[in-house]
Amino acid sequence: DQGEVSATPQLFDVEYLAPVQIGTPPQTLNLNFDTGSSDLWVFSSETPQQSRGGQKIFEIEKSSSAQRLANNTWAISYGDGSRSSGNVYLDVVSVGGVNVFNQAVESATSVSSSFISDAASSGLLGLAFDKLNTVKPSKQKTFITNALESLELGVFTANLKKSEPGNYNFGFIDETEFTGPLNYVDVDSSDGFWAFQATGYSVEGASGNGTGSPVVPIAHNAIADTGTTLLLLPAGINQAYYRQVKGAKEDPQAGGWTVPCKADLPDLTLHIGSYKAVIPGELILFAPIDTDDIKTAKTCFGGMQSSAGMPFAIYGDVFFKAQFTVFDVENGKLAFAPK
Numbered sequence: 001d002q003g004e005v006s007a008t009p010q011l012f013d014v015e016y017l018a019p020v021q022i023g024t025p026p027q028t029l030n031l032n033f034d035t036g037s038s039d040l041w042v043f044s045s046e047t048p049q050q051s052r053g054g055q056k057i058f059e060i061e062k063s064s065s066a067q068r069l070a071n072n073t074w075a076i077s078y079g080d081g082s083r084s085s086g087n088v089y090l091d092v093v094s095v096g097g098v099n100v101f102n103q104a105v106e107s108a109t110s111v112s113s114s115f116i117s118d119a120a121s122s123g124l125l126g127l128a129f130d131k132l133n134t135v136k137p138s139k140q141k142t143f144i145t146n147a148l149e150s151l152e153l154g155v156f157t158a159n160l161k162k163s164e165p166g167n168y169n170f171g172f173i174d175e176t177e178f179t180g181p182l183n184y185v186d187v188d189s190s191d192g193f194w195a196f197q198a199t200g201y202s203v204e205g206a207s208g209n210g211t212g213s214p215v216v217p218i219a220h221n222a223i224a225d226t227g228t229t230l231l232l233l234p235a236g237i238n239q240a241y242y243r244q245v246k247g248a249k250e251d252p253q254a255g256g257w258t259v260p261c262k263a264d265l266p267d268l269t270l271h272i273g274s275y276k277a278v279i280p281g282e283l284i285l286f287a288p289i290d291t292d293d294i295k296t297a298k299t300c301f302g303g304m305q306s307s308a309g310m311p312f313a314i315y316g317d318v319f320f321k322a323q324f325t326v327f328d329v330e331n332g333k334l335a336f337a338p339k
Ligand SMILES: N#Cc1c(N)n[nH]c1N1CCCC1
Pocket: 032, 034, 036, 037, 078, 079, 080, 081, 082, 124, 225, 226, 227, 228, 314
């Protein structure tokens, strides 16, 4: 079996939503596919009215195949301080035609403010490792773990795009979505994340001769996380990069590095083993912070920020807009390729 779903960016590419069918008859909800967590949770008929902000909800009572997983609950909190919790059901879940029966569908009875105010997202579909699932007392499996035996190839892939829909594929690798060979890297899933080792970076134009700075070996542990918007890297990489940008500054008021919206940003190359992952400078220009009109805005937030204080760097959506990525569940590997 195999399937493909669109991944549609919300305003300023802050998150990407994909359609998921849940229950019988199928109810389609747009969920945030998150390779940084392992719970599939939804706004539902159990979510208090006061905690809804216009999201489409999963109407549990309308699904003839929904079964309560008695005496089990879930509660999750994310790195940005957001959190949600509730009850657990088993039901049929389909993504791009890939069907999983008896998938744990976690129904929210409580959600924090940032979820309430995100009207477009009906919840999350976790794609990290089962170890991170929060259901207690019986930890549940992710959609991809449950789907694995039915998939042609034990993989899923991410092909996100700047300001236009991309896609997630399940069970196959579409060679038309990338160029050149796939570069495989080892994954350490012992903490439940798609964690890997990056070996350094270089900044185009840094040496002034256009061939880019020498590789600076700031090796760092990183996770591949589609649920994070930006590229969060060691402070030293941020300093070396933004020092090349006239008008860039680290502004605690803004929450990090800002650049003039008209800046011509250099490319950033992330060295992963022998692979050079090039992040085009224009992807490191993120949302305007002084107005909502990018045409007149003067100051923009940087698409790369510091991971200082975090246990690892986080390769978020900015990275996946530049690099086609294979999440090889079968072999516990990641693979990257330019697009
Ligand atoms: N913070 C954070 C975070 C992350 N590292 N992966 N997914 C996250 N979220 C999903 C929905 C809210 C935050």
